[in-house]
Amino acid sequence: MTTLSNNVADLAPHDRTRPLKKGKVKPARDLCSECGLCDTRWVAYVKQACPFLHQQFEAMELEVHGRSRNLDLEEELYFGVYQRMLTARLKQPIIGAQWTGIVSRLSIKAIETGLVDAVLCVQQSEEDRFTPVPILARTADEILAARVNKATLSPNLEVLEQLSGSNIKRLLVIGVGCQTQAFRAIQNTLPLDAVYILGMPCVDNVSRAGLETFLKSTSKSPDTVIHYEFMQDFYIHFHHSNGKSELVPFFGLDTPKVKDIFAPSCLSCFDYVNAGADLVIGYMGAKFGYQWLTVRNSRGEQLLQLVEPELEIQPVTSSGNRHAAVQQGIDAYNQSIRLPSWMASIVGWFVQRIGPQGLEYSRFSIDSHFTRNALWVWRHHGEKAEKHIPLFAKKIVSQYRLPS
Ligand code: FAD
Ligand code: SF4
Structure with a gap:
């Protein structure tokens, strides 16, 4: 006869565990990116799965792509x-998408083709344009309603809690790097037959309160912003509900105020380019x-x-x-320098014309964020810096002179 304790022992870890209670401090504490894993029974695997407790790029790349990066x-x-990198735009862009809407269109095709x-x-x-509500979408309308970034x-x-009992067996996951890393670590324990990950690069994300501070310190009309992006022309482009656009040069950001709004998870992240996604x-x-496709x-x-x-x-x-x-x-950020707006516009004008473009712009952005983040990790979590900062990031950061 099988005893109850044997039955329990036979269950998979996630079937013996409950999600963390809402509001409870998460295992990664201040570094938590609220990826949602701990709100499910798969919190059972958090010690191995959480990218802020146990980052494992090499193993993930090896398992997902068959090799780690050279x-x-x-x-x-x-x-x-x-395998392949290209730039592209939809011949018929989707109105209201973040860029031309390739992510939404591809997702609709994935459903329509089965x-x-x-x-x-x-x-x-x-109630709020910037408060995210994750869903498992099954129709084109549900996917379209998810277009545009919730920053x-x-x-x-x-x-993922909704998977059991649903008839979903094949899933396309759209997500940013921390979500991809946690998902990859538990993917084999999910009740799924096939998984595809469509990732997006991501950097400098914020809590809802942090976003408020950013909008108030950067835009002339923070309450009407419906869409914004840090663009390759070195300007932040804000779109307002009245159809107007507002351009603010990167170099004019109120660094002393903006410095502290980014989530600690994003200040300690080195997965800008979403290493574990398929596309x-x-x-x-x-x-x-x-748009840029990898x-x-x-x-x-x-x-x-x-x-x-x-x-x-x-x-x-x-x-x-x-x-x-x-x-x-690096030097300006470290000293929290804020340029007057006229000077910021002149710097922006020059950099736009003679500055890095295309892949070199990507490398500019990666270098700038990795150096800032490495400094942040060394200063705030020195005890975990050696293990947490991946080899590729150390190599990138080593090209620069960092303040002590
Ligand atoms: P759309 O068709 O408009 O679809 C957008 C998709 O994003 C939707 O499917 C939605 O589910 C998903 N989404 C929205 N908000 C979130 C969120 N908070 N977390 C996870 N998924 C979300 N690209 C860069 O090259 N450099 C960057 O620095 C960069 N930062 C980004 C930061 C964030 C928080 C996000 C969400 C994306 C970022 N991207 C970045 C990607 C880029 O801004 C576009 O989202 C991407 O090019 C797709 O554009 P689209 O028009 O095809 O998307
Ligand atoms: Fe849990 Fe995700 Fe936060 Fe890590 S980042 S503690 S896995 S919710």
């Missing part, structure tokens, strides 16, 4: 394992108006083929030299 090849050092049963994506709350930490993985869609390696493996290729006929494609390009600008940025 640190001696500059493009892999920066952008991770990949490649997957559902798409994990993020809608917004009815705040989003608990995407909390919806990554961002913008920063492309010229203005285009196909990492054959599943990523399968995803891209769903929309390829609908894309206007161009090869990736690279020009300029980022190094001096990155070094100046």
